[in-house]
Amino acid sequence: MHFSNDELGEIAERIIKLYRQLQNTRQEQDRLKRQLTQNVAHELKTPVASIQGYLETILNNPKIEETTKEQFLKRCYAQSERLSSLLRDISLLNRLDDAPVQKSRECVDIVSLVAEIQKEVSLQLEEHDMLMVVSLPEDLMVEGNRSLLYSVFRNLVDNSIAYAGVGTTIEISAELASQTDGPSLWYFTFSDNGQGVEPHHLSRLFERFYRVDKGRSRKMGGTGLGLAIVKNAILEHGGTINVRNNPEGGLRFDFTLPVA
Template structure:
């Protein structure tokens, strides 16, 4: 049983979880950062008010306010109240709280507390202590112990004037909202999460579909089940889908090729058995006749023995051709290559086949140039030209002519071997190079052919990096054109 595919789902939730963690972290960071920025902006604004207030009070020294003299400052607070109230109305709303504090923590003015002289010492207030130590101090959302209300404080210490100026705004709903981060980008982040979720789901769904089909393919391939199912018919049009589809198509081609090879092997085995059966049966029949008839005359016995020898020669030729094809199937790694003089090789073949050609009144016209040398296996190259010659002698007909030509083409030699015989029917041309294929089976066996000669020719040419083709000549006869690398 195939398990339900979870790879796409796991990937989907994993990536989504990572993105959500990132999005939440970013939102929290942005919220905190923006709030701190707004607090810093408001702090700077109130600190600026503090500086402007001190400057205004300093300019009022001609009215009796001497900021350099703490005693005079205390005595002149009433004179300064009007100036402070004017400053508050000018720079901020009526909610702005202004407090003047001596370095020892004593409050000398507060615009919100009319009885500020009774305020407790402010030296330990967080913003005051920080201002005395660092020059400026803040306190966000701290409740005033005197006014019982939450404030946003900013205190500035001015050593030259020996004065701490503290401004504050009530920490009410309006101020809290103004300090909050902008919420629009949160909605933007949520929209982005939704879009990403949809895109990610579509991607992982396609990925999961591909993986699911590959899993079905792997399962069926492992159990030798048919792959011609609708589930494997098509894949999404992306890179992974294309790869998956090609893998399955390649597997199907391999399976088809393997089936074709199995069929070919069975046919080859049957053909070999059939080809071996005929001469073996003949040899056995002749020998049984001789053994069953010990008083047979010598002439008849000699005739039977000659026929046995002829059939054994046929067996030897068949086994040699099968061995040659096996060597070709093993590939070039199992075959030694050397410099082969084709001109001399063809001359030897011409001499070796002279008697057979003479019996059939055939001629051999060798038009090749001198000293044609290629790098290859001498035995296999010999088989190419010998089998073509033997094929023409056997099937071209009496009184015919064979012609061999060659010309140089780049790094190859192009050969043309033709005869002016009767040729073959067009439907047979495409199958002439098949193993054990015969145009006229009865005549081929009578001539002693194995049915492997032209198959050896084709495979030997291919092994030497060449190509070969066969055609009928208009005037009659066959033409073989092939190339061999130098």
């Protein structure tokens, strides 16, 4: 397409470029929506198919042994729990996408929040022979939504427990950094000394449903949305997050959250 060599032609050329950029953006959004829909359908299909298979076996075999029936029902319950977790995570991400959820901001005591999580996962840590070392300032208060902040730390801990490996250590630390051109921030470091991931996976770890090892991730019961929730919740608080491999092994997440 040719434009006249004057001011009107320049304006027309800019309009056409903007229109094409808008079209490309819409096409990319449509592609991402289709991809997300396909991923959701795929993730829902597995637990639903398992539940249906176990129940059909029970219904079609009236004389099935009680021990076998109980085992199948327990598996159904486990799959229903996974399904519930998946639906909760999808719902939370949708709320983060569609509208601000931080209507109830408050001063959140991160030290007590992390201690609460540590207590909740103590049995899992023991089963994996893992340590959780917390080095946080006593006055560590963050302004934000407690539920979302809980999701940040809980998902990071769950991720390490699932993938760092037996006998590893999780470390959480933070320091205060004052800024001259904005509010003060807490700088957090969350790391483990596990196996880490291949470098080409790092840039995609926060993508929804992205898995480094798909078979192992599903076996561990993960929804594939944990790190996506972490990133979106931190962005919702005005913070930033990045991930890298530790030189000595394991993953390291560096992120910021606003001081209360």
